[in-house]
Each structure stands twice: as C-alpha cells, then as structure tokens.
C-alpha cells in the first residue's frame with residue numbers, strides 16, 4: 001500500500017513524462033524568436049504531431065510572457081505576405097504532423113511583458129479541443145532563427 005504522501009511524491013516526480021506519454025499531441029522543435037527592445041509582438045514555432053486516432057485542434061494558447069497569444073497564418077494578399085488570424089484554430093488531423101514556422105502558421109505573442117531574449121525560456125500552455133492542455137518550455141533563439149532549417153533537415 002502506498003501512503004498518500006508517497007503517492008503524491010511519485011506522481012510529482014513522474015509528472016511531466018507521464019503527461020507527455022498520455023497526451024496524444026506531441027510537440028517538438030519548439031522555439032521563439034528573440035525580439036528587439038520595444039517590439040510589441042513575438043513569434044513561437046513548433047511541430048505538433050497528433051499521435052491519436054481522432055482529429056483534434058489547437059484552439060488557443062497562453063503564456064506569462066505576453067498579454068495574449070493569437071494563432072496566425074501567413075497569406076498572400078495583393079502580392080504581399082500578410083498575417084491573418086486562424087479563426088477556427090489550428091486543425092490537427094489524426095496521425096499527422098503540423099509545422100508552425102516563420103513563413104507559415106505561427107503563434108503570435110501579443111503585448112510582450114518584456115523583450116524575448118536569446119537563451120531565455122518561456123512557458124507556453126496549449127489548449128486543444130480534445131487533448132488535455134500541454135505546457136511546454138519554449139527556448140528563445142536568435143532573431144532570425146528558423147530561416148536555415150530547410151537546408152539542414
């Protein structure tokens with residue numbers, strides 16, 4: 001028999017790993033781009049894989065690093081790339097990986113609490129239609145991070 005205190009301690013120790021294993025949504029390669037002082041917004045990118053059997057959807061995100069987080073995509077309008085909100089969230093089809101990247105879909109941190117500094121880490125909590133919320137640690141990379149990825153992978 002486990003005494004209650006022992007049980008709580010083991011759960012706390014195993015917590016993050018267990019939560020990741022149990023959650024059908026896997027997140028990898030998450031990063032944020034550093035921002036210049038005074039910049040009001042910052043971008044967060046990652047690859048979300050839905051390992052479950054049911055379609056899901058990223059509906060929102062929050063972070064202490066900014067007042068709000070929007071889901072955006074880049075769209076061509078009048079020969080210019082512009083950002084547009086994803087009003088229905090980000091679909092995560094069963095068994096598929098969806099990449100958020102600087103030239104495509106992304107999380108936009110709005111009204112940053114302070115500049116994102118390279119080498120820092122911010123916590124971002126992702127909320128899904130089906131899966132349990134995930135809080136991930138997102139490393140802040142260089143201002144132009146992500147541009148070379150296609151050449152290296």
Ligand SMILES: [Cu+2]
Nearest residue numbers: 072083106108
């Ligand atoms: Cu944006």
